Amino acid sequence: MLARLALEPGDEEFYAEQLSGILVHIDRLQQLDIDAIPPTAQVVEVANTLREDVPRPGLDQADALANAPAAVDGFFRVPSIQEET
Amino acid sequence: MSDLTNLTELTIKEAARLLRLRSFSAAELVTAHAERIERLDRRVKAFLRFTPELWEKQAEEADRRIARGDLGPLVGIPMAVKDVLCVRGVETTAGSRILSGFRPPYTGTAVSRLFAAGAVMLGVTNCDEFAMGSSTENSGYHPTHNPWDLDRVPGGSSGGSAAAVAAGEAMIALGTDTGGSIRQPAALCGVVGMKPTYGRVSRYGLIAFASSLDQIGPFTRSVEDAAIVLDAMAGHDPLDATSSNRPNDVLRDFDAGVKGLRLGVPREYYDVEGIEPGVKTAIDMAIKALREAGAEIVDVTLPHTDYGLxxxxxxxxxxxxxxxxxxxxxxxxxxxxxxxxxxxxxxxxxxxxxxxxxxxxxxxxxxxxxxxxxAYYLKAQKVRTLIKRDFDAAFEKCDAIISATSPTVAFPLGSRTQNPLSMYLCDVLTLGGNLAGLPGISVPCGMTDEVLPVGLQVLAPQWREDVALRVARAYEVTSGVKAGVAPIE
Known part of the structure; x- marks a missing residue:
């Protein structure tokens, strides 16, 4: 559901078997006693890089829409996002 | 200009010299590569698409620069670009059907810098979809074949880039390395491949796979060529907040040799499960050669290696x-x-x-x-800390770490696709470098009895590309093992 992958019949068994094999390997992490170890999210020293707050050009609208599967009036066009009431 | 075929076997350094001597023009150099691609790529399948309009324009511009006396080392050098790096107007798909037809509205920083340095783009190379894989068989388009044995994989995920350089179809190819995706295919195809320190090269314009691990790097046929390309790409970019503003000193002491350097051999890597005897023999010989060249070989340990994967x-x-x-x-x-x-x-x-x-x-x-x-993500991040500490401790005892790049040589197409874990194990010696953000290079270190290339990996502390390059260069000089074009005609 989270991943929006739309599994089809047969997919569940196929992936369940493969992912279980991978998870068995991954479960070796549970052997480690690491409660006191801090987590690492990134490994280099740069943090909170800021720049001057000055406007600069971004993508213009035509470039941004050039790859859109469907565009209308300068917007991306998508199917309805709400059920009609 | 004499024989067109020779032009595709040169290193960047040699080609740059001959371009200056007017032995041939940049236009002739790119034509020689286009002809070789035309002849061979039906079998190698390194490329997904070609950019003839771009290469004609860029080669003309390169010839003008050379005529003006421009001495830049990359002016007129033919280059292939992995399908994850955005080039304005050139279809870029990350090896995936989900991006078919996508033409980026901008060019990524690494590629722009190489264009500005005069490189000439030949086309876009194949890779595993979104760079996820170790054989290029996960491409949404087609597999690539190893130029040393067309029935085998080139490695991955940057397999098209490695194969293009190994087949003499490009002098430079760009790749990306998230768990080994430059170094492992470089090893399997017998070329040089380098992953820089995380933050050395801007990731702007790279289609992201795992943002805390991804780095862009070069494939070439010599260590010096890799250093030249890295030097041109590296450095701070305001468009990537993780890019570093450290001075770009990757070529410092390039030719200083290994005398007096301590090279660590981690026992967990040396005896890694599944390492093939032919690979081990080649690595033993490489260690011997480096020792004879004056390096001190020391035992080190990376105790959390078993948890890295x-x-x-x-x-x-x-x-x-x-x-x-x-x-x-x-x-x-x-x-x-x-x-x-x-x-x-x-x-x-x-x-x-x-x-x-x-x-x-x-x-x-x-x-x-x-x-x-x-249970999973937080724990993995803690193990990442332990792996980084393992490397920190090892680098107190040595200046660089050496090992095989891959436990195996190139394997037959189709032999690992049914078992994802067996494919993941291809990266067991490289992914630690990504988790710890280290620079690493794979340099050819000979052939097995089946005439398949083996790669020697050199890992250095963060920001010490100069040390990794210096060791790899010393190995290349002392061993006489050179990355060459595969005998494919």
Whole structure:
């Protein structure tokens, strides 16, 4: 559901078997006693890089829409996002 | 100019010298590569698409620069670009059907810098879909074949780039390395491949797989060529907040040799499970050669090596599941129509993503979901700390770490596709470098009895590309083992 992958019949068994094999390997992490170890999210020293707050050009609208599967009036066009009431 | 075929076997350094001597023009150099591609790439399948308009224009410009006396080392040098690096107006798909037809509105920083340095783009190279794989068989388009044995894989995920350089179809190819995706295919194809320190090269314009691990780097046929290309790409970029503003000193002491350097051999890497005897023999000879060249070989230990793969296969899929959420059929790429938006997302992603990508997105969303976050993602991040500390401790005892790049030589096409874990194990000696953000290089260190290339990996502390390059260069000089073009005609 989270991943929006739309599994089809047969997919569940196929992936369940493969992912279980991978998870068995991954479960070796549970052997480690690491409660006191801090987590690492990134490994280099740069943090909170800021720049001057000055406007600069971004993508213009035509470039941004050039790859859109469907565009209308300068917007991306998508199917309805709400059920009609 | 005499014989066109020789032009595709030169190193960058040699080609640059001959261009200055007017032995041939940049236009002739690119034509020689285009002809070789035309002749061979039907079998190698390194490329996904070609950019003739770009190469004609860039080669003309290069010839003008040479006529003006421009001495830049990359002016007129033919280059291939992995299909994950955006080039304005050139279809870029990350090896995925979900991005078919996508033409980026901008060019990424690494590529722009090489264009500015005078490199000439030949085309876009094949890779595993979204750089997820170790054989290039996960490409949404077709597999690539190893130029040393066309029935074998080139490695991956940057397999098209490695194969292009090994086949003499390009002098430079760019790749990306998230768990070994430059170094492992370089080893399997017998060329030089370098992954810089995380933050050395801007990732702006790189289609993200795992943002805390991805780095862009070069494939070439000599260590010096790799250093030249890295030097031109590296450095701070305001468009990537993780790019470093450290001075760009990758070529410092390049030719200083290894005398007096301490090279660590981690026992966990030396005796890694599944290492092939032919690989071990080649590595033993490389260690011997480096010792004879004056290096002190020391034993080191990386005690959490056995947990690296497990941590990596949580962190990388977690980051990918988040990064790949943007492929929804709204702004670019494939779009499947439907009655409502949720169904459109699902049908688009169902049709556009291949098996390995779906597997990793599932794994990643699972590891990040509430209830499992602490058991998987947080734990993996803690193990990442331990792995980084392992390297920190090892680098107190040595200046660089040496090992095989891959436990195996190139394997037959199709031999590992049914068992994802066996494919993941290809990266067991390289992914630690990504988790710790280290620079690493793979340099050819001979052939097995079956005439398949073996790669020697040199890992250095963060920001010490100069040390990795210096060791690799010393090995290349002392051993006489040179990366060459595979005997394919």
């Amino acid at each position: 497990a941590a990596y296969y949580i962190i990388a899929p977690a980051e990918c599941s988040s990064n790949l959420a943007r492929f929804d059929g709204v702004r670019y790429g494939l779009c499947q129509d439907a009655q409502n938006i949720t169904e459109a997302y699902e049908r688009t992603r169902r049709k556009g993503f291949g098996t390995e990508v779906r597997r990793r997105v599932m794994l990643g969303t699972y590891a990040l979901s509430s209830g499992y976050y602490d």
